[in-house]
Amino acid sequence: MEDLGLKIFGAILTTILGFVVGMTYGGIVRKLTARVQNRYGPPFYQNFLDLLKLQFKKTNIAHGFMGHMAPVWIIIAAVTVLMFIPILNGHLWFPNLSFHGDLIFLLYMMVFGSLGMALGAGQTGNPNSAIGVTRGLSQMVGYEIPFVLSLVALMIQYKTTSVQDLTQIQHETGVWLAVANPFAFLAALMASLGMFRYSPFDIVGAPAELASGPVSEFGGKYLGTMMSGGAIFSFIKLTLYVHLFLGGAGNPEKTGIIAILIGLGILLIKTFILYMVPVFYGWINPRYRTEQAIRYFWGWPTALGIIGVLWAVY
Amino acid sequence: MINDKDSQKIVDFIQNFARKQSLFVMAYGTGCGAIEIPATMTSRYDAERFGIRGAATPRQADVLLITGYLATKTLKRVIRVYEQMQEPKYVIGFGSCTINGGMYFDSYNTINALEQYIPVDVYINGCMPRPESVISGFVKLQELIQQGKADNGKKYRENLEWYRANQKKIIKNWKMPDYNW
Numbered sequence A: 001m002e003d004l005g006l007k008i009f010g011a012i013l014t015t016i017l018g019f020v021v022g023m024t025y026g027g028i029v030r031k032l033t034a035r036v037q038n039r040y041g042p043p044f045y046q047n048f049l050d051l052l053k054l055q056f057k058k059t060n061i062a063h064g065f066m067g068h069m070a071p072v073w074i075i076i077a078a079v080t081v082l083m084f085i086p087i088l089n090g091h092l093w094f095p096n097l098s099f100h101g102d103l104i105f106l107l108y109m110m111v112f113g114s115l116g117m118a119l120g121a122g123q124t125g126n127p128n129s130a131i132g133v134t135r136g137l138s139q140m141v142g143y144e145i146p147f148v149l150s151l152v153a154l155m156i157q158y159k160t161t162s163v164q165d166l167t168q169i170q171h172e173t174g175v176w177l178a179v180a181n182p183f184a185f186l187a188a189l190m191a192s193l194g195m196f197r198y199s200p201f202d203i204v205g206a207p208a209e210l211a212s213g214p215v216s217e218f219g220g221k222y223l224g225t226m227m228s229g230g231a232i233f234s235f236i237k238l239t240l241y242v243h244l245f246l247g248g249a250g251n252p253e254k255t256g257i258i259a260i261l262i263g264l265g266i267l268l269i270k271t272f273i274l275y276m277v278p279v280f281y282g283w284i285n286p287r288y289r290t291e292q293a294i295r296y297f298w299g300w301p302t303a304l305g306i307i308g309v310l311w312a313v314y
Numbered sequence B: 001m002i003n004d005k006d007s008q009k010i011v012d013f014i015q016n017f018a019r020k021q022s023l024f025v026m027a028y029g030t031g032c033g034a035i036e037i038p039a040t041m042t043s044r045y046d047a048e049r050f051g052i053r054g055a056a057t058p059r060q061a062d063v064l065l066i067t068g069y070l071a072t073k074t075l076k077r078v079i080r081v082y083e084q085m086q087e088p089k090y091v092i093g094f095g096s097c098t099i100n101g102g103m104y105f106d107s108y109n110t111i112n113a114l115e116q117y118i119p120v121d122v123y124i125n126g127c128m129p130r131p132e133s134v135i136s137g138f139v140k141l142q143e144l145i146q147q148g149k150a151d152n153g154k155k156y157r158e159n160l161e162w163y164r165a166n167q168k169k170i171i172k173n174w175k176m177p178d179y180n181w
Helices: A002-036 A048-056 A063-082 A102-109 A112-124 A127-156 A163-173 A182-195 A215-216 A220-246 A257-283 A289-300 A300-313 B004-021 B031-041 B072-085 B096-098 B130-146 B152-158 B159-170
Strands: B023-028 B053-054 B063-068 B090-094 B123-124
Touching: A002 A048, A002 A257, A048 A112, A048 A220, A048 B004, A048 B096, A063 A102, A063 A182, A063 A220, A102 A127, A102 A163, A102 B159, A112 A127, A112 A215, A112 A220, A127 A163, A127 A289, A163 A220, A182 A220, A182 A257, A182 A289, A182 A300, A182 B023, A220 A257, A220 B096, A289 A300, A289 B023, B004 B023, B004 B090, B023 B072, B023 B130, B031 B063, B031 B130, B063 B072, B090 B096, B090 B130, B123 B130, B152 B159
Parallel strands: B023 B053, B023 B063, B063 B090, B090 B123
Antiparallel strands: none
16 A cells, blocks of 8 residues: 555656656757847746746637647646656656556557647647648658657567666666667657657747647647646657666666665756757758658658668667 | 635736736737837847747737737737637737827828727837837836736726727628627
């Protein structure tokens, strides 16, 4: 029974951690972008203020059932996926419902939020939303292929489909999988450019052409909930990448409070460096068209992914 | 305890603080005023440091910024945009044209005073107002929000009939959905 209580406490702690870290990273990126553009920029906690304001707004619109459910789906998907991601390697405070095959489960579950968004945006009936959804799903077809190829390469190389096992292998051998299979890592890294939807792959939101795309009919609490879900999702992707490729964080043999803090610190440093990759790439690139984005993903990233699979087989 | 007067004050303070620090602006760029918006948002004047950022659709917007004169045709669109915005919402009239018609005061197809048709919180005068005055207008709006005096949506709801009559006087072919709040 105590074990269950600890797990529930851990689940709440994990959710809060993911939310806070995701939102703060978004705020830091806004500040950094402003500094790059020679502006002063908003404070790093601006995203929290935006969220607070959105939650205080009234909403007098109804777009039907899926319109109400879309933000809920996104946040459900985000929290569910978060429960399957190892935050610290094998630590009790961050419970991990991992099982054999959870990497395949995650592949499916990570698109669940986007699916809810697509259905909700479809019901609003706004043409901008429909175009945004089409673009988003096309882009997903683009980046999922190199992403899946790189994960398949890892699965073949180590004969396991568990994130926990892959992290444990890195912990035991001391060799990061980014070094053990560099091609798979590069393919996954290039796929992450599309996942985070920073420029040049911000074809879904595209405020200038599409009036923010799928969310164009959602304001107030709906938009705020979507923002929180998106923040948790960005934390999920970063943490997953860190645990798959960059050696993970935390030491299963040490469970003291200092070890937790050190583990979290390492996790934050690694995720932040990883997060800067799509952001840096975005600062120097304008927006692609949809077919250019898909061609990008089906070019070098897919080729690298295939090389990664061959590397794993031979 | 919860409905205590002091605790309501604390809630109001937090609400107003969040509202004031995060203004999503729907810039309705009619006329020449739209040219001052990029200057206000970009690196020299940088309105984002006050939490002001552009919103792409009226559903997400808090502030409706009317930049310049309104022709009778565009007034209809402004009213539709304004009515799609969710409360709490604020309106800023930008430039002399929204105050008294400016240089178009005797034109046959522009309106003269914006506040006859939708309630306005803050006016920024000038032809054109420079980015400094635009930012000072926004700061004035933030002060009003913090004091709880900016109740644009409430004003519109309570005086809807008067505003509707004025709007219908200008727009002859009124084919818009009738909302009832």
